[in-house]
Amino acid sequence: MADMGAFRDAVIAWAAGGPGDPARELAARLSVRAAVLLEGPSDVAAVDALAASRGRDLAAEGVCVLPMGGAMSVGRFAGLLGPPGLGLSLTGLCDERERSYYARGLERAGAAQQEFFVCAADLEDELIRALGVTRVEEVVRAEGDLRALQTFQNQPAQQGRTSQQQLRRFLGTKKGRKIHYGRVLVEALEPDRVPAPLDGLLTSL
Numbered sequence: 001m002a003d004m005g006a007f008r009d010a011v012i013a014w015a016a017g018g019p020g021d022p023a024r025e026l027a028a029r030l031s032v033r034a035a036v037l038l039e040g041p042s043d044v045a046a047v048d049a050l051a052a053s054r055g056r057d058l059a060a061e062g063v064c065v066l067p068m069g070g071a072m073s074v075g076r077f078a079g080l081l082g083p084p085g086l087g088l089s090l091t092g093l094c095d096e097r098e099r100s101y102y103a104r105g106l107e108r109a110g111a112a113q114q115e116f117f118v119c120a121a122d123l124e125d126e127l128i129r130a131l132g133v134t135r136v137e138e139v140v141r142a143e144g145d146l147r148a149l150q151t152f153q154n155q156p157a158q159q160g161r162t163s164q165q166q167l168r169r170f171l172g173t174k175k176g177r178k179i180h181y182g183r184v185l186v187e188a189l190e191p192d193r194v195p196a197p198l199d200g201l202l203t204s205l
Helices: 004-015 021-030 041-053 071-081 096-108 123-131 133-142 146-153 163-170 177-188 196-204
Strands: 034-038 063-067 089-095 115-119
Touching: 004 021, 004 063, 004 071, 034 041, 034 071, 041 063, 041 123, 041 177, 041 196, 071 089, 071 096, 089 096, 089 196, 096 115, 115 123, 115 196, 123 133, 123 163, 123 177, 123 196, 133 146, 133 163, 133 177, 146 163
Parallel strands: 034 063, 034 089, 089 115
Antiparallel strands: none
């Protein structure tokens, strides 16, 4: 039986130059109504974790959460999924430094009116600031990564950086770490401490 994962895979293949018919057929079969465009899988993990914590099944609601493989792809995905393509409602997250690029990409795709939510630096930075350095370090310890963090913090390149900057860089030092912490940091949040861009995104769906 087809599911939202199959639709996501079909869209990613379409964006890479494959045929669009599989995505169109699945969109109709699954009653897809919206797409959440995110840079990568760590953002997907965070959105999925927040939805789960609020008792929501986005796939069952007709919402596809998908990684674009980088911000440079937003115009391509918006063109396929937005008003010129499947006509889905679009939303997502972007970093402040990429806001203008997203605006141009969405405008070129005829999707300029779609609402995206902006992180000051990136989602990891938002989560670290929301939790606080001490709480993030507690989570890192609970996940068995405290020694790796301490080794990283003692590297010469990290001297002079704030603890928050060190934590943000640490999350990207090992394959799969950002994805893992995208989920566990969201799970550690108190309900009233969810970063505004992430909260706004989920509320808008």
